[in-house]
Amino acid sequence: MLEVGTKAPDFTLPDQNxxxxxxxxxxxxxxxxxxxxxxxxxxxxxxxxxxxxRMPQFTEKGAxxxxxxxxxxxxxxxxxTKYELxxxxxxxxxxxxxxxxxxxxxxxxxxxxxxxxxRTTYLINEEGIIVKAFDKVKAADNPEQMLNEI
Numbered sequence: 001m002l003e004v005g006t007k008a009p010d011f012t013l014p015d016q017n018x019x020x021x022x023x024x025x026x027x028x029x030x031x032x033x034x035x036x037x038x039x040x041x042x043x044x045x046x047x048x049x050x051x052x053x054r055m056p057q058f059t060e061k062g063a064x065x066x067x068x069x070x071x072x073x074x075x076x077x078x079x080x081t082k083y084e085l086x087x088x089x090x091x092x093x094x095x096x097x098x099x100x101x102x103x104x105x106x107x108x109x110x111x112x113x114x115x116x117x118x119r120t121t122y123l124i125n126e127e128g129i130i131v132k133a134f135d136k137v138k139a140a141d142n143p144e145q146m147l148n149e150i
Contacts, residue, residue: 001135008124011097013090016076030063031124035103037117039071039079043139050143061150
């Protein structure tokens with residue numbers, strides 16, 4: 001996980017509509033940058049819908065929400081449409097940004113070991129500095145937790 005107080009590494013990725021976004025595009029705003037394993041799975045859906053439900057409060061506090069997973073742009077579009085997600089979801093199919101943000105790790109489940117995204121959320125301030133960092137977050141609790149952190 002990246003350290004609090006460090007500059008958030010810049011990147012450029014496509015969103016659910018194929019438009020390109022860089023973290024530097026959001027200077028001047030607080031950014032809740034969250035990494036999640038997979039679209040339309042139980043935990044990831046709870047987390048995304050929790051952020052969606054609280055979107056007005058995040059906006060009121062001057063914050064934007066950006067989700068990142070290794071799913072494709074098409075998968076993200078289906079996810080956004082099905083759950084009416086009002087925020088940006090970025091596709092990191094080659095996991096370069098997952099690795100840049102130190103969330104691509106070895107995981108274990110049901111006796112097998114594999115590489116995957118560790119659910120992690122960063123709060124980045126208006127100057128692009130990481131001010132909070134949480135790894136292994138609980139999907140259902142993370143949106144409220146981040147709202148309280150801003």
